[in-house]
Amino acid sequence: MEDRYGRNIDYMRISITDRCNLRCCYCMPEGLSFAPVEELLSLGEIEAICQAAAKAGIRKLKVTGGEPLVRPGCPSLIGKLKRIPGIEQVTMTTNGIALGQFLPELLEHGLDGVNISLDTLKPQVYRQITGEDKLEAVLENIRQAADAGIPVKINAVLQKGVNDGEWLDLALLAKRLPVDVRYIEMMPLGQGKGLEPISNKSLLRSFQKAFPGFREDRQVHGNGPAAYYRFPGARGSIGFISAIHGRFCKGCNRIRLTSRGKLKPCLCFGEEVDLMGVLRRNPELDECAGQKSMELQALFRRAVLQKPKEHRFGIEKDVTEGRQMVQIGG
Numbered sequence: 001m002e003d004r005y006g007r008n009i010d011y012m013r014i015s016i017t018d019r020c021n022l023r024c025c026y027c028m029p030e031g032l033s034f035a036p037v038e039e040l041l042s043l044g045e046i047e048a049i050c051q052a053a054a055k056a057g058i059r060k061l062k063v064t065g066g067e068p069l070v071r072p073g074c075p076s077l078i079g080k081l082k083r084i085p086g087i088e089q090v091t092m093t094t095n096g097i098a099l100g101q102f103l104p105e106l107l108e109h110g111l112d113g114v115n116i117s118l119d120t121l122k123p124q125v126y127r128q129i130t131g132e133d134k135l136e137a138v139l140e141n142i143r144q145a146a147d148a149g150i151p152v153k154i155n156a157v158l159q160k161g162v163n164d165g166e167w168l169d170l171a172l173l174a175k176r177l178p179v180d181v182r183y184i185e186m187m188p189l190g191q192g193k194g195l196e197p198i199s200n201k202s203l204l205r206s207f208q209k210a211f212p213g214f215r216e217d218r219q220v221h222g223n224g225p226a227a228y229y230r231f232p233g234a235r236g237s238i239g240f241i242s243a244i245h246g247r248f249c250k251g252c253n254r255i256r257l258t259s260r261g262k263l264k265p266c267l268c269f270g271e272e273v274d275l276m277g278v279l280r281r282n283p284e285l286d287e288c289a290g291q292k293s294m295e296l297q298a299l300f301r302r303a304v305l306q307k308p309k310e311h312r313f314g315i316e317k318d319v320t321e322g323r324q325m326v327q328i329g330g
Contacts, residue, residue, distance in 0.1 A: 001057040001300065003307045007252055010059040011223045015259040015329025016046060016074065020067040022095050023131035024117075026157065026191045028326040035327075040259050043077050045279050047084075049257060052296035054086035058255075060223050061090045062115075064329050066259070069098040079109030091115065091222075093155070095130075096138040103144055113151035113222070116142055120163045121170065129162065142179065152179040153222070153239070157186055158198040167203060168210065174236035182226050182239035188316045189267070190324035200242040207231070207238065214238075225251060249310035255303055258329050263303040267328065268311035270320040273303040 001009045018034050020027075041049070050061060061081055068074050081090045091113040092106070099106075099114065106114075118138060120126050126135040145152045154173060158164045167183065174181045186197040207214045211231040219237075221228050225248035226239035242248065256264040261276040278295045312318035321328065 001304045003304050005307075005309055007250075007307070008057075009253055009255055009304045009307070010057055011062070011254045012050075012053055012058045012060070012257060013062045013064055013254060013329055014046060014050070014257045015064050015066065016041070016043075016068050016077065017066040017071040018259050018326055019070050020065055020095070020326060021070055021097055021132075022067070022134070024095075024119075025129055025131075026159070026186065026195065026325070028324060032324060032326070035260055041257075041261050041276075041279075043071075043073050043080075045261070046077065046257075047080050048279065048292070049261075049275060049296060050081050050087065051084050052293045053300055054084050055293065056297040056300040058300070059086060059088045061087060062223070063090065063092040065093075066326055066329075067095050067097070068092055069094055069102055075102055075105040075109050075111075078106060078111055082110040089113075089223075091151075093117070096141045097132075097134050100137070100141040100144050103141070103148060107148060107150065111150065113153070114145055115153045115155050116145070117155045117157075118142070118170070119156050119158070120166055122163075122166070125163055125166075129159075142173075143177065146177045146179055151222075152177075154179055154181045155184055156181065157184050158203075159186065160196050160198060164198050167206065171207070171231075171238055174238060175231075175234045178235040180221055180228070180237045180239055182241055184241040185244045187243050187267070187313055188319050189321055189328070190326075192325070193316065193319075197244045199245045200240040201245050204229070204240060223253065243311070243313050252307070255300075255307070256329055258327070263299065264321075264328065265303050265307040266311055268313055268319055268321060269308065270322060271306060273299050273306070275299055 078090050089112045093115040096116040123135050156170050186192050186195050213232040217228040217230040217237045226241045228237045228239045230237045262272040264272045
């Protein structure tokens, strides 16, 4: 699907739940209520949406949450999505806590890659950020995934005065393991509003100073906007996702599906297209029946045509998305 600015939108991020087994301070604040289960997309509805999306031109899917592995049936859903004609790749973002438990099943169902959120290597800081003592389990599950040969990316969000001094320690994971370590600038969404982002431009200069051989890596690493670099002797690469200090909208190829059945053209803004009305009209009919599929495809095209030219994260008052990240999808 092509939007108004000539961008090919072929990638969809799918939140399959708003539930999570962590309480990361910038994602899910204390006291946040989950959506009633009946208001969440069923796994069958997610599959039907993805079938229509593939017909409309989506080729790559990212399964997210909340934490997708707390949703019963997540691995088998990935297998079903992989079998949809036209879908070329299905990957997943997870906090890594349950990854070791489900890794054999995920691999059996054909998962193409996994992104693991990890902001710190210090147990006390991990507890401060997430509310849990699960760091060692996550590190072990990262090693298991890397040993299994599946592409692994580590996503780190640096916070001033919390974990910004760990940029080098986190990067060294890419030296010891065949994983990519990516630094994501804090976005002014939900609890991230008012928090000062760590500039990836400044971070890049720190890398270049620490590693004279730090050079751009032009190899394709995935579907997102990260700019990749590599330092001598590393088994993996270093990526920078610079939402604030490095506008990447010109190459945006994505759309988002929330766990409540809304298509979001852009993460920055509150505008969305509702799919639930089509999915749950005449529920006795097959969710994948021709008429519903055609209507869903039309809604995809409408959402793509609503994509703005660029986000406005650099001007906080222009950000109209008011929900927490866990309610939108990672």
